[in-house]
Amino acid sequence: MSVGAPSPGSPRTAAAPLLDVRGLTRHFTVSGARIDVLRDCTFQVARGEVVAIVGQSGSGKSTLLNLLGLLDRPSGGSYGFDGEDTTRLGEGRRSRLRGEGIGFVFQQFHLLERRTALANVGVPMVLGGVPLLRRRARARELLEAVGLGHRLHSRPHQLSGGEQQRVALARALSRSPSLILADEPTGALDAASSAMIMDQLLEQARIGEAAVVVVTHDPKVAERADRVVELVEGRTL
Amino acid sequence: MLRSLTAGVVLAFAGSRANIARTILSCTGIVVGVGALVMVVTASDFGQRYAVTTSEVQGGLPATLQVEVSGEVTDRAALEADLLRVGGREVSLYQTPTSHPLLRTGQNVVTDMSVNGVDPDLSGIRRLDLARGRWFTDADTASLAPVLVVNESLAERLGDLTRVQIGTERWRDARIVGVLSDSSQDYSANSAYLLRSPASEDLIFGGAEAAAGPPVDGLPPGAGFGDPMARSTYLVLFDSEHPAAADPFGQEFRTALGSVAWRWGADVPAEGISAFRVDHAEAMREPLRYMSWGLMGIAAVTLGTGLLGVLNVGLVTVRERRRELATYRALGASRTTLFVAVVMEAVVVSVVAGLIAVGGSLALTELGALLVERFLPIPDSVGLYVPGGAVLVGLGSAALVGLLAGIIPAARALRASVVAGLRD
Known part of the structure; x- marks a missing residue:
């Protein structure tokens, strides 16, 4: 079943990379001391490409993912998303871009505890102003696509870890993003669930022609990427 | 947005x-x-x-003054004309009869009741919530029998309202045209308004008890006698803005009325006129x-x-x-x-x-x-x-x-x- 058609109206061209990261830096000041977490990150991600970001703990993987997801602002460098320099964008535009163009899959799922699977998948569409009936139909379609058609009305605590991550995946796909950012998506799952999640993530991304950037420690996950970007002390190799 | x-x-x-x-x-x-x-x-x-x-209901619309004139009033029409002339919009007699009349149906005599002699214009001065029947009309003043409006408690005590008689020393037939709800009660639980008319003048103002009929018997001691003072009482409605309405004791009004007392009261001293507000909403x-x-x-x-x-x-x-x-x-x-x-x-x-x-x-x-x-x-x-x-x-x-x-x-x-x- 095709569930992730690209959103119309995006100025996509085959030649331009979806992500264009150049000299990206991020430092924090803690008790007056400056800590450089990202020193120089430069790489591109094409549309539909699957990229794994690997590196040791503290190498800046999650910080980089936060910058790519427009959850944080870089200290220097530039980050182009879909041809737009995001470092110059205001908060409102960044929120809209995040909602329309980026889907997140978190290690800890981050589902809303008191909502059903159906409602959780519908949240990005609520934020996007999708009418109720269309929202419900789309959420149902996505949950069926990830094999949870029978758990529509279950709440997160009634689902296994693998099922929760599939709900999170369906949620990430709900607005047909051009980029899916996955932060250790299998980190909290057993081997069988990990494999299933990765299968579905890559399958749905392929159907929707979405690029995937996955941060992982797991070599098995990295193996399945088209390309691996390694971070060492805040620098891409 | x-x-x-x-x-x-x-x-x-x-x-x-x-x-x-x-x-x-x-x-x-x-x-x-x-x-x-x-x-x-x-x-x-x-x-x-x-x-x-x-x-x-119990006092009057804003602003109502109760005006009392002590002493003999020789020309009531002139007094009432002067009450209007000094600023009143509506005037109604509000007289406690000098001889306290009683009501009965057959042998059922009601003694614990109050009666006030009034004019039809009282309806423009005081709120009257009729439970049934109607208020007095000018045509009622031509009635040969005294005409009354009673409250519900009194109506209940009387029972058959078609056979009512009124009297002090002698009973005479009376006509009840309306019943006011109890919320409109006056100073006692059983109250009645008696229309001022030729048929009731003697009941209200005393004088010759000329009406024929059997004597009132079985009265308790003291009953059958009203206010022995020669005093005339009126309710007068003023505009709220009128100076008389602003003065709770009606000093200005009393002075104005007192200056023309010679027209209607041969024996009314200036201090014999009193006036006070009876509406208390404000x-x-x-x-x-x-x-x-x-x-x-x-x-x-x-x-x-x-x-x-x-x-x-x-x-x-x-x-x-x-x-x-x-x-x-x-x-x-x-x-x-x-x-x-x-x-x-x-x-x-x-x-x-x-x-x-x-x-x-x-x-x-x-x-x-x-x-x-x-x-x-x-x-x-x-x-x-x-x-x-x-x-x-x-x-x-x-x-x-x-x-x-x-x-x-x-x-x-x-x-x-x-x-x-x-x-x-």
């Missing part, structure tokens, strides 16, 4: 529904506060209407207003406590919900959406509380109305009910409290770091 607002409202409703325990906890203070506010507005409204109505308005403000203050304090409760719960939950709110931001919620969602959650909680409070107030008022109806003789028009204004005030205050209580947690939610929230 519109999309952000709509999304915020949708998330707020969903959040309130999902967090029932939090919603109920936040509600309690608001329910009590709004309930108190609605009840205060209701009580104040009832008090005002009750005061105005009882004043109009006098009651001020204490009622102070009482309302006092109660309103108590309700406001209660509501303020409710506000602090919602604010407290809001602040605690924003801290507890950092991860949830960060997730919303990660999924594309703008700052406006998040602000609206948090504020609207507080508003939704408060309005739900307001609705519960209004519902409770309606139930309590209904119960109160049953008690009032049972124990207070009030006209139908002064029913106890929750006025529309009280509902609006209640719901409006609830929404305002929600808004105020939601702003600080919402501002705090915006200040929180999304990245830190997702790491929680």
Whole structure:
């Protein structure tokens, strides 16, 4: 079943990379001391490409993912998303871009505890102003696509870890993003669930022609990427 | 912007529904506060209407003066013309008969009753709630029998109203044309208005008891004798702006009337004229207003406590919900959406509380109305009910409290770091 058609109206061209990261830096000041977490990150991600970001703990993987997801602002460098320099964008535009163009899959799922699977998948569409009936139909379609058609009305605590991550995946796909950012998506799952999640993530991304950037420690996950970007002390190799 | 607002409202409703325990906890203070506010507005409204109505029923419309002239009035028509000339709009006799007449049907004599001789124009001065029948007309003054309007208690005591007789020393047939509701009672439980007419002149003003009929027998000692003083009493309606209305003791009015006393009273000294206001609605308005403000203050304090409760719960939950709110931001919620969602959650909680409070107030008022109806003789028009204004005030205050209580947690939610929230 095709569930992730690209959103119309995006100025996509085959030649331009979806992500264009150049000299990206991020430092924090803690008790007056400056800590450089990202020193120089430069790489591109094409549309539909699957990229794994690997590196040791503290190498800046999650910080980089936060910058790519427009959850944080870089200290220097530039980050182009879909041809737009995001470092110059205001908060409102960044929120809209995040909602329309980026889907997140978190290690800890981050589902809303008191909502059903159906409602959780519908949240990005609520934020996007999708009418109720269309929202419900789309959420149902996505949950069926990830094999949870029978758990529509279950709440997160009634689902296994693998099922929760599939709900999170369906949620990430709900607005047909051009980029899916996955932060250790299998980190909290057993081997069988990990494999299933990765299968579905890559399958749905392929159907929707979405690029995937996955941060992982797991070599098995990295193996399945088209390309691996390694971070060492805040620098891409 | 519109999309952000709509999304915020949708998330707020969903959040309130999902967090029932939090919603109920936040509600309690608001329910009590709004309930108190609605009840205060209701009580104040009832008090005002009750005061105005009882004043109009038992005293007169604003501004009514009771004018008493001691001494012999030789020309009543001239006196009544002068009462109008010095500023009165309506004049009616309001005379306690010098010889206290009684009523009976057959052998059933009613002795514990009050009678006042009046004119048809009393209906323009005093509020008269008729339970049945009608008020006097000018045509009734031509009646050969005395014409009366009695209150319900007296009507019940009399029984058959078609066979009523009136008398002091001798009984004569009388005609009852209307029955006033008990809320219109005068100074005693059983009261009657006797129309001034040629047929009743002697009953009202004394003089020859010329009417034929059997003697009144079986009277208790002292009954059958009214006010021995030669005093004429009138009710006079003035414009509220008239100086006589502004002066509670009618000094100016008395002086003006006294200067022409020679026209109608051969033996009326200036100090023999007294006048005073009998309508008391205006006098009651001020204490009622102070009482309302006092109660309103108590309700406001209660509501303020409710506000602090919602604010407290809001602040605690924003801290507890950092991860949830960060997730919303990660999924594309703008700052406006998040602000609206948090504020609207507080508003939704408060309005739900307001609705519960209004519902409770309606139930309590209904119960109160049953008690009032049972124990207070009030006209139908002064029913106890929750006025529309009280509902609006209640719901409006609830929404305002929600808004105020939601702003600080919402501002705090915006200040929180999304990245830190997702790491929680």
